[in-house]
Amino acid sequence: MDNFVIPECTFSERSKQLTNSAIRRILKVTESPKTISFAGGLPAPKGFPVTVIQSAFNKVLSQNGYTALQYSPTEGYYPLREWIANEASQFCNCSIKPEQILIVSGSQQALDLLSKIFIDHGSNILIENPSYIGALQSFNLYKPNYIPLPTDNDGLISDSITPDLAKICRFLYVLPNFQNPTGQTLNFYRRVHLVKLSEQFQFPIIEDDPYGDLRFIGTPQPTLFSLSNKYGGNIIHLGSFSKILAPGLRLGYILASKHVIDKLVQAKQATDLHTSTLTQMAVYEILKTGFIKKHLTNIRQIYREQSISMINTMEKKFPKEVSWTRPEGGMFLWVTLPTQINSTKLLKKAIEKNVVFVPGEFFYSEKSLTNTLRLSFSTVPEEKILEGISILGKLLDEY
Numbered sequence: 409m410d411n412f413v414i415p416e417c418t419f420s421e422r423s424k425q426l427t428n429s430a431i432r433r434i435l436k437v438t439e440s441p442k443t444i445s446f447a448g449g450l451p452a453p454k455g456f457p458v459t460v461i462q463s464a465f466n467k468v469l470s471q472n473g474y475t476a477l478q479y480s481p482t483e484g485y486y487p488l489r490e491w492i493a494n495e496a497s498q499f500c501n502c503s504i505k506p507e508q509i510l511i512v513s514g515s516q517q518a519l520d521l522l523s524k525i526f527i528d529h530g531s532n533i534l535i536e537n538p539s540y541i542g543a544l545q546s547f548n549l550y551k552p553n554y555i556p557l558p559t560d561n562d563g564l565i566s567d568s569i570t571p572d573l574a575k576i577c578r579f580l581y582v583l584p585n586f587q588n589p590t591g592q593t594l595n596f597y598r599r600v601h602l603v604k605l606s607e608q609f610q611f612p613i614i615e616d617d618p619y620g621d622l623r624f625i626g627t628p629q630p631t632l633f634s635l636s637n638k639y640g641g642n643i644i645h646l647g648s649f650s651k652i653l654a655p656g657l658r659l660g661y662i663l664a665s666k667h668v669i670d671k672l673v674q675a676k677q678a679t680d681l682h683t684s685t686l687t688q689m690a691v692y693e694i695l696k697t698g699f700i701k702k703h704l705t706n707i708r709q710i711y712r713e714q715s716i717s718m719i720n721t722m723e724k725k726f727p728k729e730v731s732w733t734r735p736e737g738g739m740f741l742w743v744t745l746p747t748q749i750n751s752t753k754l755l756k757k758a759i760e761k762n763v764v765f766v767p768g769e770f771f772y773s774e775k776s777l778t779n780t781l782r783l784s785f786s787t788v789p790e791e792k793i794l795e796g797i798s799i800l801g802k803l804l805d806e807y
């Protein structure tokens with residue numbers, strides 16, 4: 409039975425938009441222990457607080473096992489929503505209610521639910537160019553019309569959103585902190601500008617922010633959601649516990665107006681009823697102790713050291729015609745090669761030398777630049793960064 413093949417026509421039209429992630433295909437090559445992988449966007453396992461998570465699960469099961477193993481409300485575990493609302497209220501200096509929070513199974517699920525409620529075939533959506541591949545995968549299913557917007561070292565160029573574009577778009581999708589894939593951060597003035605545009609032209613902005621807590625240099629910027637307290641606008645903020653605790657927990661949240669949350673709750677009901685009750689209760693146990701503040705200091709330090717070591721080695725080993733971004737947090741940096749070098753071809757040569765990265769072309773919805781690539785410094789120890797970057801430097805010299 410396991411080799412039963414279904415005729416192509418049995419699959420829905422929509423399913424034809426489904427593709428395997430390019431990154432996952434590349435990650436398959438990295439299964440050999442010899443490979444030095446700058447490709448994955450995985451958090452550093454040495455930052456996973458395994459014993460703390462273990463005791464939280466034990467405590468919940470021993471003290472509240474019957475509730476933790478039962479179905480629970482779609483909106484999420486109330487004390488967890490309250491905790492998130494309190495934290496966000498302190499950050500915004502405003503009052504956010506737990507009713508404005510929907511708990512989701514990772515922010516990837518948030519992207520899927522938002523696609524369901526906002527995108528029709530041909531809907532115009534504004535995105536940064538390049539953008540997060542997983543969001544494009546979610547949006548693609550609903551066949552939107554992408555309007556890619558330019559970015560520079562200060563993030564999305566907000567002036568590129570003309571009144572004509574603002575009037576026709578369903579939403580703008582933006583990653584203001586340490587963007588995936590470029591590592592760039594949106595500057596303060598553009599943040600305010602975007603929020604004002606959202607208010608003036610009444611379009612929602614999806615602010616995807618899984619990396620915001622991973623700032624290891626510089627001053628934290630206000631979220632678009634917090635700025636909307638002063639400037640209005642309709643901001644839908646996505647948060648995640650994947651990068652600050654562990655991605656295997658599959659836990660994230662959406663912070664938005666009650667009106668949007670109510671619609672999303674209906675979409676989530678149809679998708680998976682609710683996020684794991686046990687996981688929500690265990691994570692709440694961890695958060696309420698205040699552990700996360702100390703833990704964040706540790707993981708920021710890991711990423712800070714690894715990013716410095718990558719940049720220092722690139723400065724020594726890469727030819728001077730190559731440039732790259734200097735992220736103040738997160739897990740990635742973005743490299744621009746001379747225009748004649750195709751990064752997908754470079755990858756083939758790099759794989760022969762047991763080094764992998766993600767070619768930039770996969771992150772564009774259209775008109776991709778073939779001379780760009782993403783390097784992740786999150787999971788590679790410093791001595792391997794030195795070795796892998798030196799190998800890439802040699803290959804670039806040969807070009």
Ligand SMILES: Cc1ncc(COP(=O)(O)O)c(C=O)c1O
Nearest residue numbers: 449514515516540588648650660
């Ligand atoms: C920009 C961005 N959004 C969302 C996600 C999905 O995160 P989660 O694990 O919360 O589903 C990722 C994962 O890497 C990401 O980089």
